[in-house]
Amino acid sequence: xxxxxxxxxxxxxxxxxxxxxxxxxxxxxxxxxxxxxxxxxxxxxxxxxxxxxxxxxxxxxxxxxxxxxxxxxxxxxxxxxxxxxxxxxxxxxxxxxxxxxxxxxxxxxxxxxxxxxxxxxxxxxxxxxxxxxxxxxxxxxxxxxxxxxxxx
Numbered sequence: 793x794x795x796x797x798x799x800x801x802x803x804x805x806x807x808x809x810x811x812x813x814x815x816x817x818x819x820x821x822x823x824x825x826x827x828x829x830x831x832x833x834x835x836x837x838x839x840x841x842x843x844x845x846x847x848x849x850x851x852x853x854x855x856x857x858x859x860x861x862x863x864x865x866x867x868x869x870x871x872x873x874x875x876x877x878x879x880x881x882x883x884x885x886x887x888x889x890x891x892x893x894x895x896x897x898x899x900x901x902x903x904x905x906x907x908x909x910x911x912x913x914x915x916x917x918x919x920x921x922x923x924x925x926x927x928x929x930x931x932x933x934x935x936x937x938x939x940x941x942x943x944x
């Protein structure tokens with residue numbers, strides 16, 4: 793089995809690091825012909841099911857958001873990704889690595905995430921072409937810590 797980035801055993805390890813488990817509902821947004829097909833296949837193999845698309849009405853455990861610099865407003869994309877997310881769900885914002893077409897500056901992500909009500913918890917290289925930023929709801933995190941829903 794190949795261990796080239798984005799394929800084989802390495803891809804299975806990436807799915808582990810993404811926290812995707814059998815039985816989860818994973819929604820994929822921003823799909824295009826440049827996505828990492830090996831990673832997608834490994835995720836669906838782990839799920840033993842297809843990922844759902846943007847037309848799904850399901851509550852989801854994980855959103856995979858493929859996003860490129862020219863895909864529009866990142867805050868809007870993140871707000872849309874939050875809508876179907878379960879209370880403890882995670883958004884993986886997948887962006888092209890530096891030097892690749894569509895590269896998104898890390899500062900753009902660090903500015904957009906809090907505006908959308910999200911906190912970035914980690915960054916993960918995903919194969920040769922993509923980087924994943926793990927984003928979680930600040931509202932759910934803060935609500936659990938405070939026990940009330942104060943808003944500004």
